[in-house]
Amino acid sequence: MRQLRTWIAQIALYALFALCIGVFSGWPRYQHLDPGLALIKLSLLHQGQRLHDCVTQTPEELAKLPPNMRAPTRCPRERAPISVEIEIDGQRVYTATAQPSGLSHDGVAAMYRRMPVAAGAHDLVVRLRDSARRNGFDHVRSERVTLVPAEILVIDYSAEHGGITLQ
Amino acid sequence: MSSARSVPTRVGGAPALQQVVLTIESAAAALWDRVEVSLDALVGVANPLRHLGSLAFLCFWLLALSGIYLFAVIDTSVDDAWRSIDDLTRDSWWLGGWIRSLHRYAADAFVLFTAAHVLRELVHGRYRHFRRFSWLTGVAVLPLITVSAIGGFWLNWDQLGQYSATASAELLDWWPIFASPFARNFAVASAVSDRLFSLLVFVHLGVPLLLLFALWFHVQRIARAAVFPPRLVSVLALSSLLSLALLQPVQSHAAADLSLVPRALALDWWLLFVHPLTEVTSPGFIWLLAGMLILGLCALPFVPMTPRAAVAVVDPANCSGCRLCVEDCPYTAITMQPHPLLRGRELALVDADLCAGCGICSGACPSSTPFRSVAELRTGIDMPQLPVAQVLRDLQQGLAGTSDGSRIVVFGCDHGADVTRLAGPDCVSLPLLCTAMLPPAFIEQALRDGAQGVVVVSCAEGRCEFRLGPRWINERVSGERAPHLRASVPRERVVQVAAGRGGLSQVIDALSALRQRIDPAHAAKDSAA
Numbered sequence: 001m002r003q004l005r006t007w008i009a010q011i012a013l014y015a016l017f018a019l020c021i022g023v024f025s026g027w028p029r030y031q032h033l034d035p036g037l038a039l040i041k042l043s044l045l046h047q048g049q050r051l052h053d054c055v056t057q058t059p060e061e062l063a064k065l066p067p068n069m070r071a072p073t074r075c076p077r078e079r080a081p082i083s084v085e086i087e088i089d090g091q092r093v094y095t096a097t098a099q100p101s102g103l104s105h106d107g108v109a110a111m112y113r114r115m116p117v118a119a120g121a122h123d124l125v126v127r128l129r130d131s132a133r134r135n136g137f138d139h140v141r142s143e144r145v146t147l148v149p150a151e152i153l154v155i156d157y158s159a160e161h162g163g164i165t166l167q
Numbered sequence: 168m169s170s171a172r173s174v175p176t177r178v179g180g181a182p183a184l185q186q187v188v189l190t191i192e193s194a195a196a197a198l199w200d201r202v203e204v205s206l207d208a209l210v211g212v213a214n215p216l217r218h219l220g221s222l223a224f225l226c227f228w229l230l231a232l233s234g235i236y237l238f239a240v241i242d243t244s245v246d247d248a249w250r251s252i253d254d255l256t257r258d259s260w261w262l263g264g265w266i267r268s269l270h271r272y273a274a275d276a277f278v279l280f281t282a283a284h285v286l287r288e289l290v291h292g293r294y295r296h297f298r299r300f301s302w303l304t305g306v307a308v309l310p311l312i313t314v315s316a317i318g319g320f321w322l323n324w325d326q327l328g329q330y331s332a333t334a335s336a337e338l339l340d341w342w343p344i345f346a347s348p349f350a351r352n353f354a355v356a357s358a359v360s361d362r363l364f365s366l367l368v369f370v371h372l373g374v375p376l377l378l379l380f381a382l383w384f385h386v387q388r389i390a391r392a393a394v395f396p397p398r399l400v401s402v403l404a405l406s407s408l409l410s411l412a413l414l415q416p417v418q419s420h421a422a423a424d425l426s427l428v429p430r431a432l433a434l435d436w437w438l439l440f441v442h443p444l445t446e447v448t449s450p451g452f453i454w455l456l457a458g459m460l461i462l463g464l465c466a467l468p469f470v471p472m473t474p475r476a477a478v479a480v481v482d483p484a485n486c487s488g489c490r491l492c493v494e495d496c497p498y499t500a501i502t503m504q505p506h507p508l509l510r511g512r513e514l515a516l517v518d519a520d521l522c523a524g525c526g527i528c529s530g531a532c533p534s535s536t537p538f539r540s541v542a543e544l545r546t547g548i549d550m551p552q553l554p555v556a557q558v559l560r561d562l563q564q565g566l567a568g569t570s571d572g573s574r575i576v577v578f579g580c581d582h583g584a585d586v587t588r589l590a591g592p593d594c595v596s597l598p599l600l601c602t603a604m605l606p607p608a609f610i611e612q613a614l615r616d617g618a619q620g621v622v623v624v625s626c627a628e629g630r631c632e633f634r635l636g637p638r639w640i641n642e643r644v645s646g647e648r649a650p651h652l653r654a655s656v657p658r659e660r661v662v663q664v665a666a667g668r669g670g671l672s673q674v675i676d677a678l679s680a681l682r683q684r685i686d687p688a689h690a691a692k693d694s695a696a
Contacts, residue, residue, distance in 0.1 A: 010213045018407035021275045022415045026433035033428045043354040045347050101346040112348035150428040154354050167355055
């Protein structure tokens, strides 16, 4: 009788273990984004313009250099930081500046940001500065976008596709 | 009479905080033990709390086998991964779907058993001194388990995989080390290429392989590491996971669609809890938490809390080079070296870093027999804090000091039931560092010296502080393991009891039953008293 009770307890214990595993392997359901919201993602990887123009080297300057380094022009590598401004329905919701990567600041600058917004139509303005200028922006895109719930709109930059892209 | 009973005490001069930590640890251990003992009473030898490490290993083997099968049958390209797994689940539910579900549930159980195993060792303070290596290699296993567990969801490339991959990438991007945000790889559908997917597959194959190596290191300094649970526990655990996989097969979500946010996910909370936790806190908080946890666990063995037990000492004049101590040492602390004095003979060598100070080696040493013709018992390998000669003296003095009634000798373990509370006019109690420290010949000696019976109290199976003590003493007394108790010793006068801390009532019951058997009149008098 005692043996039977032990067997039943063993089966019950391991069944409870399986139940715990089974239940919490899928319950409760997780709502990552509230219903009625859509998501705008800024995912930008862009190399700013050079901060300084290329300089033509004089014969005297060239003569001072080793023969294998006598390039006619000298182009400083440093790139401009990237500044982005996003406006939704007339309200500025995001402003940021990213520095170029690399020890010489000559690499790409990157930005990544998630912005949940209510689903529906929105006036979206994206401004991007990638030069040494202090005021104003080099690229601007204004568009009225309509987002269904859970839709993701990705803001990126592609010179091939004419600048700021919305996909 | 000497007592080797060791209650954790802080290192002299250490701050009071350490005493507080020890007190908390002790209370947590007592609570854990109470749960374990309750489960013992309920399910007996199938108590999973006694086999957490080996159950985690069992899950790992299941994961490896089911993973090899899945890798062979599923498509690992970004376009076809989801379809191939979905087909497997629907068209071949009785095999492929079942194995897929088993793979997931084994992963859940692996994490659960591992977490419980860490907690159990933590509350029992099993990270100090000779356990430092196992503890640190165990901590190294934790991040590998996490990466392996989370990475598996990406390969399915359904909405859950999409969510997990994106959330993991965003978590990684907290570190300012990527020139390009890792999350960009999952920003738009065109970014997820077969090449990226191959990398994800590689992560889910490579990291578990590293995990296997880490587990191998983890058990390196443990003799006879239990990488499989006892048969009954294995059968029950396997049956429960297989049944679960059959009754509740894992289903994929819809295929990943990077233009939509995955919603209403059937999240595996055992493995993916970190994503929601990141959302309600921040990536920085999660990294801080993980860093503190790992660093804290790594730092624990280096905090001076309790003094280290003295290690075994070899006496070259009495070591015969028989290797029995090497065989029985639970922590591979003993090796053999050429004897410095006798050509062709070997001598035991103790690695002080690995020695637990359990005394199992002195119980295994054939020179520990009290029947040798020597003036003072000297053995081949002995414990400075409790030499076998001292145990023999305590035994003989104890018996000399008891009444002529049915004298019984109780050998106990410092880490098990407190047998010192049984000492009385007709009972000699001798606590040892571990019950397997007892040379079996001492039982015979006790009977020769006038004891009517002997009770050997070991810890319960799976609860031994030094892992193998109960097994070795059982095998020695039953004659299956050298040095064994001689066949001529009347077995009806020897009783073995498995009782952990708090199990004194079991010992008292066994003691009464033994008295009843060997001296009913005395037992009746005791009962009347």
